[in-house]
Amino acid sequence: MKPFDYRSPADAATAVRIVGGDPGAVFLGGGTNLVDHLKLGVVEPGLVVGVAGLLPAEVEELGGGALRIGAGVNNSELAADPRVREWFPVLSQALLSGASGQLRNMASVGGNPLQRTRCVYFQDVTTPCNKRKPGSGCSVVGGWTRHHAILGASEHCIAVHPSDMAVALAALEARARVLGPDGERTIPFVDLHRLPGDAPDRDTVLEHGELITAIDLPAQPIARRSAYRKVRDRASYAFALVSVAAALDVADGVIVDARVAFGGVAHAPWRAYRAEEALRGAPASDRSYRAAADAELADARPAEGLDGGNAFKIPLLRRTLAATLRDLVGEDAR
């Protein structure tokens, strides 16, 4: 691990000014991902600026069922918040499906969406990786692609975003409040993460020095009937092979409206607009759910690799979406 300087300023604005003025500086929140990267040499910052304790750590009601979640709230607290559990069950479930109890106690709402891919080649500095070192090449294709993308990838990178919470937020019309060297701005959460394109080193649209200070959740009655389903290789403490965040409004056996996002399949939390479109007005049936999945997965491209690659994610995601929606509708409404 390369030595670095550490500073813990008095407030967020100062932290932003320090990081914004130093291209070799990074923010440290809960540290659940950055500390690993420091040890592995994945990142070698000259300056680490601690922001834990500098960011709002409350969940604030904005009225009408809307919430503002401070970036300093930890994942365990947010998952347990009664308003989140009742108004946005998909978010609580997504949080609880992530990591382990110990990690959720450390992980912060502001840092969680900014965690980086767990692509094993990205994390291993002895293998080329365009995300870690632009232009060095991608080691994944033809290697171990089990945990990689089937949607929105590029020839430069097929990594996936690992956060569960971010998948729920992408489905919930959330907005990220950001403080930067040039002031504040608000970014629709679905626009926060980038697809890799030819710049896979950039995970998000955040500029250097920008810091998420809060996540706003607008009031959404539809979210009360919502769920997160994570499918993984062991019962806990594993990243998603695929995951589905979904919310449904159903009346008289017909889907009035839907929100759907996928995890584990793309470089960003994948808002499934095409699936939502297919679901609106359709009967609440397995056939509709599968058709919705097929609409979204029309452009899916599996990655060949060891152990058969990741083509299994396509039927798996289709089946997981159908199962999640079926459960949301409930046996009696079928």
Next chain:
Amino acid sequence: MTFPSEPDAVGRDLPRRDGAAKVLGTATYAYETPLANAAYLHAVQATIARGRVTELDTTAAEALDGVVAVLTPSSAERLASTEDRELAVLQDEEVAFRGQVVALVVADSSEVARHAAALVRVSYAQVAHDAELRADREDLYAPETVNPGLPTDTAEGDVDAAMAAAEVTVEETYTTAMYHNNPMEPHATTALWDPAGDGFLTLWDSTQGVHATRAAMASVFGLDEARVRVVCPYVGGGFGSKGQPHVNVVLAALAARAVPGRPVRLALTRQQMFSLAGYRTPTIQRCRLGADRDGTLTALAIDVVEQTSRIKEFAEQTGVPARMMYASPNRRTTHRLAALDVPVPSWMRAPGECPGMFGPEVAMDELAECLGIDPIELRIRNEPRVEPGSGKPFSTRNLVGCLREGAVRFGWSERDPRPGARRRGDWLVGTGVATSTYPVARMPKSTATIRREGDRYVAEIGAADLGTGTWTTLPQIAADALGVPVDSVDVRIGDTDYPMASVAGGSSGMTTWGSAVVEAARAFRTKYGTAPLDGDEASGTVGPPDDRYAMHAFGAQFAEAHVHRDTGEVRVPRLLGVFATGRIINPRTARSQFIGGMTMGLSMALHEKSVLDPRTGHVVNHDFAEYHITANADVDEIEAHWLPEHDPHANAMGSKGIGEIGIVGTAAAVSNAVWHACGVRVRDLPITLDKVLHALEAQSER
């Protein structure tokens, strides 16, 4: 020699003597040995799988504040013996596998050492490597023997003719994955030469055998064994990977000699353990079974293909359990190896039996399915009267008892044999069975000393406790052998200052060390009677095994598997094992061993796989986030039971080793249960959801 009277301490559920120290954190492990002025070592590893180091630029590393020494092949001392090429580190520029150590850094702190290691610039002349195991390779070869010196191939009768004539046959290929032992405590060593240079070498090393480590290090460094001491009171797990010294011990000793007067500490990182600390080879098992309509086996064959490293051979004895498990007049077992540019494989819990009871035990289930015979009944019909091959009588063989007892406890009689016929909520439900076995091993050498110290008895032997319970169970044996209360007996283990003890391997510890302790007690009583004086002492040595008998432990494992009807996720909510392993010394530590083994077997069934990328030659999922080991949420009900058994031929205690049998057969039981749940035969471990998903897709849409 047996106990003077009915055992009193043996068989009692005594708590671990070292438990409190471990829970309180006061038990001292190798890396933590309190020593002043310690320096820290970090290794530089090759990033190619084959070739030569052409240049090592250590300038930046040496310039770093706090760096004490940098050793390379050109600056490291010449070792006295380079015969064991795994241990012949920094002796030349050749790279034989990715991750091999090509230089080392010693610094005042572990952080500086690690940083400096990253600053060492290595240039290579790379040549094409070959790290891909396939059964159709043309360079497969037959090793001279398989671990631990068993015949490579066996043949009786004519398998091909019997298969052709058989009324029912099963012929399938099964595979097990590459696995890493991954004990919690990493491979760790603290080394000190005192006085500096050519002095006396002390190694505090996390090892399953202090004497084995001493012998190997004395040989590598050309020292008289009397000039080496190895100390290891506690081991945070080994599972075979600390049975023989790996390169970390040599590195620490080399580095310590290069920084005179200072002890050097080394703990491998988790990632380094995937290339430097041994592993279990992947196996490819072609299994053939032929049988009459009534289920009597007429042919039984297993042809195994597996890998070893190019620099050191290790031949896992995967085909060996098929030699004795069931009766069959025609039998064939073979082992073929591919020598690859990969790290050196070694022992991992139940080498041979663990992978070797996967293919054959799934094949038996497939045969039962073909015949329409209950899989338990099929196994009972093929019980051998004597050990196949040797013709020797079994000292005790209670496999049938384990199957029947397990069937009752598990509720097997209510089982509907049809696959894919049960559902609970969204889960398809199935049950499966497979058998377990492990040989009763006795090492040729071990000595114990018993001494009267005040009003207590002390047994000394250089044995190991790698979580197995030796600190607790050896006093139980000594107490009964002396005929005294167990509270009046202490043991001292884990140090070459005590009499020579064999390695904790092959489930041989209790048989070997326990026998030595019993002999020492006999000698002590013969010499001093029942009123010894302070300081009186006597020694005893393990005797030869009773080779008139074939000696094995047996077991039966039952699994309930759930397969999610939508996602194919596999869960195992229930595991039950029944074992016949002689007399149980301590039910508490024994249950830990059985349940631990079964959990590791579950982990093998569902989760573990070291993914070796043949393009790079290294295990790419080399951490605990990506190398999945069964976690708490994966384990629900897990029960271990045992039959009352006393094997008078095995040893004075009537016991058999139990450290490894728990992992044997579990994966097959789970695979058989998965088939019963959803109708898919998963012949390639681990059983991941993608391997059953296609069948769920094929089923009619609901």
